[in-house]
Amino acid sequence: MLPSDLPFEILIIIANLVSLKDKSLCSRICKSWRAPFQESMLKDVVIHTKEELDAICDMSTKNPRIYQKNGQHVRHLFLYENSHPTDQHIQILQQHFPYLQHLHIKGEHFSSTTFGTAVNWNLWSSLRELWIGMETLVTENSEKMFLDIISCLPQLRRLELARHSWYTKMWFTLNDFETLHKNLPRLEHLALGLDMNELTTKDLVRISSTPPVSNLSYFDIDTKIMDYRWIAYFAHKYPKLHTLHWRTDGSGMARMKYQKEAASLFKSIPNAFKYLRTLRMKSERSQDEENLSFWEIFCPSTILVKSIKWQPYIFYDRPDIIERIIKTCMHSFSETLEILSIECLFNLDHPFLIRNAFIHHCPRLVDLNIHHCNASIELDTLLDVFPALGKLRLFGGRISVSPQASEKISISKRQLRSIEVHQATVSSATLEFISSCSRRLDNLHLSSTKVTGSISQKTGRLCIDMSRTRFENLYLGHVRFSTSEDEENEDHNLNLMILARSAVDIMKIKDNNNNPDDPMMLDNDSSNTDSNNNISDSSSSSSGSSSNNSSKETKSNTVKYTWIYTSHEKARNQWWTSNTHKLTKAQANRAHQYFCDFERERYLAMQRGPRSDDKEERTLENWTKHLYHGFTTLKCGYIEKYTIGS
Structure with a gap:
């Protein structure tokens, strides 16, 4: 079959998969391709400015414009805030695009006193998705106006009402929710930014008799003033709910007033949230104890939650609240939880001790994210609790290993594959432990992170042995190395680093030999004492560049060595930036000679007294x-891709 003979249905599928530029070219290839590719080009209309909107809605021209002739093909319309649509604009767009299925509208149009009620929304009864972004809405009775609009859109599967200002006034009662679902019987996805009135005694009695909604699987509520008794209503109303996002603002006190009643009411709902798998909770301007309220309603529970994202508003000095909530959650969800993300809005002053919080064995957890909690993690202890953990992300805090970590290496085969650490401190022993016990590790991302350890008094070397690890990606951005003794002294950095890595992808050899458990070692020296041969090999190898202006990257048998010098300076955010340089062969030779006689060189430096140049800016010119x-x-196995620096 020739391309020109392809049926229209196949061509339209192909057209939807190619870029806009390619669609234009394809529409001119042959006559049979013109219609499907032009239709695909017209499928989405995005309007950013008022000028663009005015041009599309200009009816004064005698010659019909493209959207007047072909608007029946448009399915998605995006009206952004700078387009400033009016009721008249909307009415013209309804004429142009009669079969619209997805409408995204943001800006002042739904902040006016009419709230779009002057538009005949029945003309867009084919809509499947509606997203409305409101600015400051002060319209009286806006709830009724909103419900009147959606009553004209019975085909909606997805409805999102987002507000971008707390001044927006829209209050829903239980009756309003009932009206909404009566008008939208096919609704599957609902996200609302509005406030909810306190439930009355009559409402509480009525909850169990309201008809459940069978289609809704996603519910997102962003509310300022409410009480937690609403949770019982939603648990009854949405029995097939799969995802729940709950965002609250602490300016309302009603929720604390009905705390005990809310918990009792929720537990009275048969099979509450039986199908819930994803739970998101965010609190703003809340009292510390309020963060507990939400979770104490849910727990203890038999809900099979797999993913939790929690963004708490915890004050700087209350890590105990986090620990209590984690214990509460893990007691209920430890057997099913697979993804856990904790993102504090403030960085805690006192360390949040992971070992105090995660006391329940969690065999299915594969993804853990801890952000701004000043978490103190003993990685070996964490992996004991989360044996299936594959991805760990930490922002702030400290990662170390317990004194018993070395005893666990020979008996453990961990699943950890990716570690990302930002603005935190990591011990060199932790990196070595990861390499030894997590043979699947292939991604290490350290950003604005401090790595500490002990140096050899003989050679001056801090050795980090990750030679068992084959990296798909290694990223060291603005990383500072320092000794454990000088950890708090920001001027005492180990600015020089040697990256030693395998020149051969040992995994391919292992695959051929069918022996995946045989570790690849770069050399026999895994301690913090150095071997002169290692430095000598890397600094004098004949495979290095013969030019002093070239980067110093040498090979010794199957090992590549790259000498890197990094200088640091303080940044405005209290962290630091860095400049990274590869040393030339001559510079590497000079460093090699220095460290061959490190004990003597350091003794002489100490005899000269405090170094005034410790405070000066470190550059490639004064690196020695x-x-x-x-x-x-840093000794690694084969590295597919690495980035060192910014």
Whole structure:
């Protein structure tokens, strides 16, 4: 079959998969391709400015414009805030696009006193999705106006009402929710930014008799003033709910007033949230104890939740609240939870101790994200609790290993594949432990992170042995290496690093030999004492560049060595930025000679007294003045891709 003979149905599928530029080219290839590719080009209309909107709605021209002739093909319309649509604009767009299925409208149109009620919304009864973004809405009786609009849209599957200002006034009662669902029988996805009145005694009695909604699987509520008794209503109303997003603002106190009643009411609902798998909770301007309220309603529970994202409003000095909530959640969800994300709005002053919170074995957890909690993590202890953990992300805090970590290496085969650490501190022992016990690790991302460990007094080397690890991606951005003794002294950095990595992808060899458990070692030296041969090999290998202006990257048998110098300076956000340079062969030779006699060189430096140049800016020009602090060697297996620097 020739391409020109392809049926229209297949061509339209192909057209929807190619870029807009390619659609234009394809529409001119042959006559049979013109209609499907032009139809696909017209499927989405995006209007950013008032000028664009005025041009599309201009009816004064004698020659019909493209949207007047072909508007029946448009299915998606996006009206952004700078387009400033009026009722008249909407009415013209309804004429142009009679079969619209998806409408995204944001801006002042739904903040006016009419709230779009002057438009005949029945003309867009084919809509499947509606997203409305409201600015400051002060219209009286806006709830009725909104419900009148959606009563004309019975085909809606997805409805989102977002507000971008707390001044927006829209209050829903239980009757309003009942009206909404009566008018939208096919609704599957509902997201509302509005407030809810306190439930009356009559409402509470009525909850169990309201007809459940069988189609709704996603519910997102963003509310300022409410009471938690509403949870019982939604548990009854949405029995097939799969995802629940609950966002609250702490300016309303009604929820604390009905705390005990809310918990009792929720537990009286048969099979409440039986199909719930994803739970998101965000609180703003809430009292510390209020963060507990939501979870104490849900727990203890038999709900099979798989994913939790919690964004608490916890004050700087209350890590105990986080620990209590985690214990409460884990008691109910430890057997089913697969993804857990905790993102504090403030960085806690006192460390949040992971070992105090995660006391329940969680065999299915594969993804853990802890953000701004000042978490103190003993990685080996964490992996004991989460044996299936594959991805760990930490923003702020500290990662270390317990004194018993070395005893666990020989008996453990962990599933950890990816670690991301931002603005935190990691011990060198932690990185070595990961490499030894997590053979699947292939991604390490350290950003604005401090790595600490002990250096050899003989050679000045901080050795980090990750030679068992084959990296798909290694990222070290603005990373500072320092000794454990000088951890708090920001001027005592180990600015020089040697990256030692395998020149051969050992995994391919292992696959061929069918022996996946045989570790690849770069050399026999895994301690913090150095071998002169290692430095000698890397600094004098004949495979290195013969030019002093080239980067110093040498090979010794199957190992590549790259010498890297990094200088740091304080940034405005209290962290730091860095400049990274690869040393030339001559510079690497000079460093090699220095560290061959490190004990003597450091003794002489100490005899000269405090170094005034410790406070000066470190650059590639004065790099030799700071060698007496020591250097770092990072030994890895094969690396597919690496980035060191910004």
